[in-house]
Amino acid sequence: MGNQKHHHDGQYRRPYAKKSLGQNFLADPSYSQKIVSALGILGEDTVLEIGPGRGALTGLLAERAGRVVAVEIDRDLVSVLRDQFRDLPSVEIIEADFLDILPTEVLGDQVVPGSIKVAANLPYYISTAILRKLFDHRHLFSRIVVMLQKEVALRLAAQPGTSDRGFLTVLVEHGFDSEVLFDVPAGAFRPVPKVESAVVSLTPKSSQPAGFDELLVELASAGFRQKRKTLRNNLRSATGRTARLIESAGGAEALIGACGIEPNARAEDLSCDQWRALAREVS
Ligand code: SAM
Numbered sequence: 001m002g003n004q005k006h007h008h009d010g011q012y013r014r015p016y017a018k019k020s021l022g023q024n025f026l027a028d029p030s031y032s033q034k035i036v037s038a039l040g041i042l043g044e045d046t047v048l049e050i051g052p053g054r055g056a057l058t059g060l061l062a063e064r065a066g067r068v069v070a071v072e073i074d075r076d077l078v079s080v081l082r083d084q085f086r087d088l089p090s091v092e093i094i095e096a097d098f099l100d101i102l103p104t105e106v107l108g109d110q111v112v113p114g115s116i117k118v119a120a121n122l123p124y125y126i127s128t129a130i131l132r133k134l135f136d137h138r139h140l141f142s143r144i145v146v147m148l149q150k151e152v153a154l155r156l157a158a159q160p161g162t163s164d165r166g167f168l169t170v171l172v173e174h175g176f177d178s179e180v181l182f183d184v185p186a187g188a189f190r191p192v193p194k195v196e197s198a199v200v201s202l203t204p205k206s207s208q209p210a211g212f213d214e215l216l217v218e219l220a221s222a223g224f225r226q227k228r229k230t231l232r233n234n235l236r237s238a239t240g241r242t243a244r245l246i247e248s249a250g251g252a253e254a255l256i257g258a259c260g261i262e263p264n265a266r267a268e269d270l271s272c273d274q275w276r277a278l279a280r281e282v283s
Contacts, residue, residue, distance in 0.1 A: 022123025
């Protein structure tokens with residue numbers, strides 16, 4: 001009865017959690033500690049945080065890192081965070097949609113590739129898009145530690161021949177060495193979410209020749225389009241540039257054969273090396 005828009009909490013009036021922005025705040029500090037420890041921060045490190053929320057990770061990051069750049073979309077939270085960290089010049093709170101910015105815009109053009117650490121308890125409604133963005137800019141990062149919906153974390157680790165394997169699995173396997181570090185129960189968040197979570201570490205692999213990623217991403221995204229279909233049929237129904245690439249390799253059947261892949265294989269059966277072979281074949 002009579003829900004107020006804000007409630008009083010210590011010195012801050014904290015805005016209520018917005019479901020539409022995936023706001024489930026980490027309320028158990030032992031998990032915040034574990035996430036931050038997993039980043040292995042050294043004193044001079046710069047950490048990019050995506051979605052700092054109420055600062056469950058931000059304060060711990062600030063204690064360890066030389067610089068923390070935290071990107072938060074919610075204006076109400078941004079003003080609370082700016083207030084909270086006003087005496088710490090090493091913490092920058094940026095109000096932005098992470099999907100709309102380039103990491104170098106907020107980190108600065110002088111950022112040393114391979115030097116940035118990323119921490120995020122991701123808003124689950126856009127975790128795939130954020131992982132895709134981190135993949136595209138992975139040359140900047142030395143390590144990424146992200147909290148994901150457990151189901152997504154397991155999908156990232158799914159082996160060839162299992163139905164959990166999908167486009168995101170291939171993307172992450174191609175770009176990173178990944179490890180599922182630990183589970184986080186729903187009860188560790190406020191409000192309590194409907195799903196279980198897990199924390200994953202991603203370490204970028206050395207980058208591929210220019211343009212190779214795009215080919216691999218195009219083929220995998222066409223190959224997984226309809227999961228019940230064979231890879232061959234999915235590639236046959238590709239359109240646009242992907243269709244032309246496949247055509248120039250002699251068509252779907254020839255392309256698959258040239259890579260030593262079973263004619264009736266499904267996308268989920270392929271190893272990352274087989275996706276790379278397909279991309280090389282059309283390059
Ligand atoms: N890091 C905090 C924690 O662990 O308690 C908050 C995690 S909460 C799951 C996700 C946060 O991401 C929320 O603060 C939400 O407002 C923010 N967020 C949602 N969409 C975003 C976007 N597109 N760009 C930046 N932040 C976003």
